[in-house]
Amino acid sequence: MKTIYYLLKKEFRQIFRNRAMLPILFVMPVVQLLVLSYAATFEVKNIRLHIVDNDQSAFSRELTQKFLVSDHFRLTGVSFSGRVAIDEMQRHNTDLILHIPAYFERDLVRNRKAQLMLSINAIDGAAAAVENVYAMSIIQDFNENIRVSMADDALPSERPKVFSITQSFWFNPELDYKTFMVPGILVLLVTMIAVFLAGMNIVREKEIGTLEQINVTPIKKHQFIIGKLLPFWLLALVELAGGLLMCWVIFGIGVAGSIWVVFLFASVYLLVVLGIGFFISNFANTQQQAMFLSWFFMVIFILMSGLFTPIESMPSWAQVLTEFNPVRYFVEVMRMVMLKGAGLDDILPQLTRLVIYAVLMNGLAVVGYKKVA
Amino acid sequence: MASIDPIISVQRLTKKFGTFTAVDAISFEVMKGEIFGFLGANGAGKTTAMKILIGISRPTSGTATVAGYDIYKETEQIKKSIGYMSQRFSLYNDLTIRENIEFFGGIYGLTQHQIRDKGEALVEKLGLQDNYKRPISDLPLGWKQKLAFSIALLHDPRIIFLDEPTGGVDPVTRRIFWNMIYEAAHRGVTIFVTTHYMDEAEYCNRVSMMVDGKIEALDSPGRLKDKYGVTSMNEVFVRLARNQTRGKDA
Amino acid sequence: MKGFITKEFFHIFRDRRSLIILFGMPIVQILLFGFAITNEIRNVNIAILDKAHDTSSERIIEKMLASGYFVMNGYLESEDEIEAIFQKGKIKAVVVFGPDLDRNLATGGNGAIQILADATDPNTANTIANYAASIVRDYQAEINLNTTVPFQIIPEVRMLYNPELKGVFMFIPGTMTVILMLVSAMMTSISIAREKEMGTMEVLLVSPLKPVQVVTGKVLPYILLSSINAAVILLLGYFVFKMPMEGSLIALMGTTLLFIITTLSLGILISTVAHTQQMAMMISLMGLMLPTIMLSGFVFPIDSMPWPLRFLSNLIPAKWFIIILKGLMLKGVSITYLWKEVLILVLMTLALIGLSVKKYAIRLT
Numbered sequence: 001m002k003t004i005y006y007l008l009k010k011e012f013r014q015i016f017r018n019r020a021m022l023p024i025l026f027v028m029p030v031v032q033l034l035v036l037s038y039a040a041t042f043e044v045k046n047i048r049l050h051i052v053d054n055d056q057s058a059f060s061r062e063l064t065q066k067f068l069v070s071d072h073f074r075l076t077g078v079s080f081s082g083r084v085a086i087d088e089m090q091r092h093n094t095d096l097i098l099h100i101p102a103y104f105e106r107d108l109v110r111n112r113k114a115q116l117m118l119s120i121n122a123i124d125g126a127a128a129a130v131e132n133v134y135a136m137s138i139i140q141d142f143n144e145n146i147r148v149s150m151a152d153d154a155l156p157s158e159r160p161k162v163f164s165i166t167q168s169f170w171f172n173p174e175l176d177y178k179t180f181m182v183p184g185i186l187v188l189l190v191t192m193i194a195v196f197l198a199g200m201n202i203v204r205e206k207e208i209g210t211l212e213q214i215n216v217t218p219i220k221k222h223q224f225i226i227g228k229l230l231p232f233w234l235l236a237l238v239e240l241a242g243g244l245l246m247c248w249v250i251f252g253i254g255v256a257g258s259i260w261v262v263f264l265f266a267s268v269y270l271l272v273v274l275g276i277g278f279f280i281s282n283f284a285n286t287q288q289q290a291m292f293l294s295w296f297f298m299v300i301f302i303l304m305s306g307l308f309t310p311i312e313s314m315p316s317w318a319q320v321l322t323e324f325n326p327v328r329y330f331v332e333v334m335r336m337v338m339l340k341g342a343g344l345d346d347i348l349p350q351l352t353r354l355v356i357y358a359v360l361m362n363g364l365a366v367v368g369y370k371k372v373a
Numbered sequence: 374m375a376s377i378d379p380i381i382s383v384q385r386l387t388k389k390f391g392t393f394t395a396v397d398a399i400s401f402e403v404m405k406g407e408i409f410g411f412l413g414a415n416g417a418g419k420t421t422a423m424k425i426l427i428g429i430s431r432p433t434s435g436t437a438t439v440a441g442y443d444i445y446k447e448t449e450q451i452k453k454s455i456g457y458m459s460q461r462f463s464l465y466n467d468l469t470i471r472e473n474i475e476f477f478g479g480i481y482g483l484t485q486h487q488i489r490d491k492g493e494a495l496v497e498k499l500g501l502q503d504n505y506k507r508p509i510s511d512l513p514l515g516w517k518q519k520l521a522f523s524i525a526l527l528h529d530p531r532i533i534f535l536d537e538p539t540g541g542v543d544p545v546t547r548r549i550f551w552n553m554i555y556e557a558a559h560r561g562v563t564i565f566v567t568t569h570y571m572d573e574a575e576y577c578n579r580v581s582m583m584v585d586g587k588i589e590a591l592d593s594p595g596r597l598k599d600k601y602g603v604t605s606m607n608e609v610f611v612r613l614a615r616n617q618t619r620g621k622d623a
Numbered sequence: 624m625k626g627f628i629t630k631e632f633f634h635i636f637r638d639r640r641s642l643i644i645l646f647g648m649p650i651v652q653i654l655l656f657g658f659a660i661t662n663e664i665r666n667v668n669i670a671i672l673d674k675a676h677d678t679s680s681e682r683i684i685e686k687m688l689a690s691g692y693f694v695m696n697g698y699l700e701s702e703d704e705i706e707a708i709f710q711k712g713k714i715k716a717v718v719v720f721g722p723d724l725d726r727n728l729a730t731g732g733n734g735a736i737q738i739l740a741d742a743t744d745p746n747t748a749n750t751i752a753n754y755a756a757s758i759v760r761d762y763q764a765e766i767n768l769n770t771t772v773p774f775q776i777i778p779e780v781r782m783l784y785n786p787e788l789k790g791v792f793m794f795i796p797g798t799m800t801v802i803l804m805l806v807s808a809m810m811t812s813i814s815i816a817r818e819k820e821m822g823t824m825e826v827l828l829v830s831p832l833k834p835v836q837v838v839t840g841k842v843l844p845y846i847l848l849s850s851i852n853a854a855v856i857l858l859l860g861y862f863v864f865k866m867p868m869e870g871s872l873i874a875l876m877g878t879t880l881l882f883i884i885t886t887l888s889l890g891i892l893i894s895t896v897a898h899t900q901q902m903a904m905m906i907s908l909m910g911l912m913l914p915t916i917m918l919s920g921f922v923f924p925i926d927s928m929p930w931p932l933r934f935l936s937n938l939i940p941a942k943w944f945i946i947i948l949k950g951l952m953l954k955g956v957s958i959t960y961l962w963k964e965v966l967i968l969v970l971m972t973l974a975l976i977g978l979s980v981k982k983y984a985i986r987l988t
Contacts, residue, residue: 006479010468017467017508020902028909038929039917042662042746045927089783090956092946095926108774116778123953125788126662127924132780133753143776150774161767163679163724163759164733167752169742170709180744196908200901209461215429216457217480218449284640287900288813292644295805299652303660308922310747312666312715318659332712339743342710372448373430 003219007227015231025197029189029239033246036185040308041177044130049073050094052085057105063142067098072134086119095121096131108146171339182253183334184307186243190236191302191327194270195294198232199277203290206281215371225366229274236270237263256341265333265347268354272326275361282368301327326357380405380532380563381426386435388421395421397586398435403565405531408558410574410594411567412610413583416619419567420460420536422583426565427457427534440531453481456525456533460540464521466510470501473509474524481528495523515546522553526562533557535566539573551576574606582610584617627832627840635844645810649802649852653859656794663790664750668696670708672719679724679734683762687718692754709741716740716751728766784953795860796948797921799853800941803879804886804915806849809907811890815841816903819894842887849883869955878951878958881968882944888975889940895982915941943967 016022049067053060067073076094079085085097099117108114118135122128172179205211214224244262247253255262277294284290303309304318305327311319322328329350336342344351381403388396396418403409413419424430426439428448437444440454457463464473471492478488496502499519501512509517518538525533535554539547551573558564566577574580575594582590590597590613597609636642669687673680687693696714699705708714721727721735728734738755740748785792815838818824827837857875860866868875889911897903916922918932919941925933936942943964950956950964958965 002482003480006476009479010465010472010476013472014465014467020898021905024902024905024909028905032909032913035914035932035935036917039923039932041923041927043927044924047926090950090954091960092950108776113775113777116776117781118778119781119783122782122785122788123949124793124924125782125785125790126793128782128785128788130750136778139776139778143774146776147774161728161763162733163728163763164735165756165759166735166737167756168737168739169745169748169752170706170739172742172745172748175742175745175749177745180746192908196904200904204901208466209459209463210465212429212459212461213457213463216427216452216455217477218452218482219480220449286638286641286817287904288810288817289638289640289644291813291904292641292648296644296648296651299648300655303652303655309660309662310664310744312668313661313663314659335743336710336712340710340712340741342712346710346712372428373424 001223003223004227004230007219007223008230011227011231015235025193025235026239026242029193029243030246032189033182033185033243034250036188037178037182037251040181040185042126043175043177044127044134045072047073047096047131047134048076048094050077050079050085050088050097051075052079052082052097052099054080054102055100055104059105059108059146060100063098063100063139066138066142067135070134070138072131089119089121096135098135109150178251179253179339180335182247182251183338184331186240186247187305187327187330187334188302188307189243190240190266190270191273191330192298193239194232194236194273195277195298196291197235197277198228198274199281199284199290199294200287201232202228202278202281203284203287206284207286221366221369221371225278225362225369228278229271229362232274233267233270236274237266240266253338255338257337257343261337261344261347262334264344265330265337265351265354268351268358269326269330271358272354272361275358275365276326278365279361279368282365282370301325304328305331307331323353324357326354329354378405379403380441381409381437381439381565383426383437384435386422386425386437387433388418388425388430389433394586396425396432399583399586399588400435401581401588401591403532403563404578405563406558406561407578408554408564408566408576410577410580411565411583412571412574412580412606413567413569414610414614414617414619415569417583417617418586419583423534423536423565423567427455428452454531456528456530458518458521458525458533458535458538460536462517462521464509464517464524467508469506469508470496470520471505473520474527477524478527483528491527495527499523515542515550518542518546519550519553522550526557530562532563532565535564537568538566539568539570547573571605571607571610580606582613584614585619589613627836628843631840632844635848645806645848646852646855648805649798649856650859652798652802653791653795653856654863656798657791657864660794661790662746664692664747664754666694667692667715667747667751668713669693669716669718670697670699670714671695672699672702672705672717674722675720675724675734677723677725679728679762680720683720683736683759684718686758686762687755690754690758692751705739714741715744715747716755718755789864791860791864792866792953794921795856795864795866796945796952797919799856799948800882800919800921800944801912801916802852802856803849803883804889804912804941806852807845807883807886808890808893808911809904810848811842811845811887812893812897812903812907813900814845815891815894816897816900819897820899838891842891845887845890846880846883849886850880853879853883866952867955868952870951871958874958875948875951878944878947878961878965878968881965881972882940882947885940885944885968885972885975888972888979891979892975892982895979915939918942920945940968940971 051064053064068075077088082099088094089097097119099119101115104114116139120128120131169175244255276297280293280297281290284293304322304325311322311328333347333350336346379402383402384400385398386396387394387398399422411419411423421430425432425444426437428444428451432444439451442450444451474492474495475488478491483491496505501516504512512520522538539550554564577594579593581588594606598604598606601609601612603609671684688695699708699717705717717739719737719739724734736759738752740752742748782788818827861868893903893906897906918936919939920936921941925936925942947961947964950961
């Protein structure tokens with residue numbers, strides 16, 4: 001319809017004339033993508049280690065050596081006093097303390113048993129658990145070596161039964177965290193642009209008064225919403241395309257599945273998200289309110305989307321809530337299609353859900369928009 | 374010239390916000406082609422009443438028709454037949470004159486041809502040819518208002534509603550603006566204008582005075598002045614508003 | 624001046640919707656973080672390909688399901704099914720038991736168990752694989768009970784400051800920081816930008832109020848709001864999540880106030896650059912909030928980032944404040960231990976204020 005044509009023309013003109021916003025629209029997401037992709041990792045690296053060696057024996061030095069050559073740990077200090085070590089931790093200079101007690105070597109050789117103490121800064125519980133795993137595996141390795149080198153002393157009946165355990169990692173054998181996070185980050189950026197820009201846009205017109213003028217014209221509600229929807233929908237898709245290109249060029253992460261599936265899903269997803277933005281705008285009178293409301297819901301959606309923490313780990317009531325979260329589905333699908341090469345039929349359940357939500361949200365937005373107060 | 378055909382007809386129109394009655398059962402008629410001044414202090418209820426007439430606010434009770442259309446059921450038809458210039462500036466600041474004309478013309482269903490022709494005529498009349506392609510934000514306030522007025526007339530509406538159109542400009546510019554209003558009235562457009570400048574009341578065919586949500590006077594400026602034995606509309610207002618409880622002085 | 628401040632307060636408190644979000648958001652976030660968001664592994668859907676069907680495999684499967692980490696989601700018949708089932712997305716790991724486990728063990732061979740994890744989420748995959756492996760080793764230790772394994776090193780592990788490994792302890796300082804940033808920096812910048820956009824800024828500047836007074840008047844309400852928010856978050860953390868407060872309360876209040884002022888100066892600086900509210904919001908969001916969340920150590924450990932990012936994170940005030948918070952609340956250190964971080968915050972604040980003043984001076988001339 002011609003009305004929509006004129007609405008679109010006006011909207012695009014306004015967007016591109018907004019000189020100050022353009023870098024924010026196009027440059028910021030690029031920067032974010034780069035920074036966030038490298039920053040967003042839960043891997044635990046460069047663990048600062050402080051060793052208190054009260055034994056000063058060949059064994060203790062060998063153990064220290066093993067920690068030194070490990071990729072995970074970084075030695076920040078060695079001392080003789082537990083107190084000094086704890087102080088270091090209080091001062092945030094170290095993450096983990098390995099305490100090798102006196103007579104360690106003697107106890108191990110003579111009594112076949114010896115103790116060690118690990119003190120871990122557990123403020124970040126998850127990281128502490130991982131640090132624990134790494135440290136233990138080094139210690140166990142060391143333990144095995146001792147056993148093997150002392151094998152002559154072992155009695156035949158003391159050969160333990162051992163399972164051979166092999167771990168194999170599919171789709172991401174190097175456990176590259178970036179591969180996992182980047183599709184999700186793309187989702188995040190595209191979502192933020194859509195929700196904030198679109199929602200704020202309508203409220204901005206409300207605030208400066210042009211919305212009232214529009215309400216006096218014969219423009220119909222659905223024409224108005226479509227006129228606002230389309231430009232940002234297109235913009236977000238362009239951003240997505242740019243983002244995907246960057247992913248490929250910079251990170252080498254391509255789309256294992258079909259790129260059309262990605263765009264099809266993204267199109268529907270954006271309709272949902274924009275619909276939410278518009279729906280929120282019906283409740284806000286100032287841009288500040290709109291921003292707050294959008295921020296409020298977006299934070300919840302993003303945190304509960306499985307982007308940063310797995311949905312399976314959430315309590316069941318939270319998992320039920322995520323069923324209504326469009327971001328969750330987009331994150332899932334992006335990962336499935338980009339990394340595992342999933343096809344259209346694999347993502348059909350998520351797609352159907354989103355189609356329903358799109359119709360619902362935009363319907364609500366149109367109904368909620370009052371031309372007559 | 375004013376006729377005897379009412380083009381706006383209002384009966385006991387009321388608008389309440391909770392317990393606050395902004396518009397209290399007002400009744401009046403506006404004749405086709407006249408310049409009707411809707412006066413009153415700030416807060417008296419003028420803008421609220423106008424918003425009902427232009428179809429963006431639903432009344433609590435009472436009836437009204439604008440250009441023959443019912444304000445409850447036929448708001449979309451009303452909107453096709455009227456033009457509006459709001460108190461706050463209603464054109465798009467970041468678009469050029471040409472783009473604003475194109476947008477509003479297109480929205481009201483003008484063809485590309487019409488838009489171009491009318492647009493050119495409008496710009497020439499205002500003497501803004503040089504600024505055709507500059508964003509409106511560059512223009513001084515007085516020009517913006519004249520522009521907004523002209524654009525509101527672009528689609529040849531039968532009535533044009535003006536909400537405090539001359540706020541914040543100097544008296545000379547106000548005079549020029551009123552000349553434009555006269556011209557439009559001359560062409561047969563009915564003008565419904567609210568203002569709190571009492572001297573502008575003199576320019577109208579008839580005026581109504583709202584005080585605390587009610588209409589306390591409705592007549593031509595001349596007859597009102599005679600009635601109260603004063604020589605200016607300002608004094609008429611002072612007499613009527615002496616006991617008002619709402620709003621501040623003009 | 625007093626009238627101006629009162630107007631600002633009224634302006635804010637009349638905006639009920641914003642207020643509800645302002646106070647409600649931290650509460651919702653903390654509750655979410657405390658109850659819903661976690662990195663711990665639970666209820667992972669796994670599938671089993673059991674070629675052994677003997678005691679070993681059955682007992683190990685039993686142990687896995689009993690652990691609470693894993694949920695059984697199906698038995699596979701062959702390796703061919705594995706890829707497809709990963710692609711469907713629900714199954715995160717497949718455990719393959721090699722044939723003749725019991726027999727291999729008894730004859731001194733090694734029983735073969737494969738743990739295949741869907742590593743699209745490498746962290747989870749790593750953890751899942753490790754958990755599964757440790758369950759197997761647990762079982763292994765059980766069946767080896769009769770044989771005493773010599774040369775045992777017994778490590779004792781102490782988890783300091785947070786023995787229960789509660790995730791929420793990480794998030795409360797971080798959330799507080801983010802909320803303070805939101806209120807102080809973002810809202811302040813938007814509020815000042817609004818005056819500019821609506822044109823009332825010039826009115827203020829022309830008035831007898833000095834620019835310093837204008838800015839202070841704008842900023843004061845947000846200091847109050849931020850402080851209330853900080854208090855709410857801390858109280859929530861303390862009462863609902865048993866977050867300890869080991870250190871000095873006064874030091875905590877003092878450093879929190881310092882940080883609020885730092886973020887306020889950030890907000891003011893942003894407002895000197897932004898001409899419209901939209902710009903102020905976008906800059907605050909993209910240029911401030913996101914980097915803060917990403918690089919401050921709030922969610923992602925700084926030490927795991929590549930060095931350019933680690934360097935960048937030093938420029939973010941939030942990073943230093945989080946260290947202070949953790950030190951005061953969880954480690955119980957005295958403020959003297961944290962002098963470095965406090966000094967950095969003070970210097971940053973001074974620099975920001977200096978920059979803003981300079982920018983304002985340029986504008987007014």
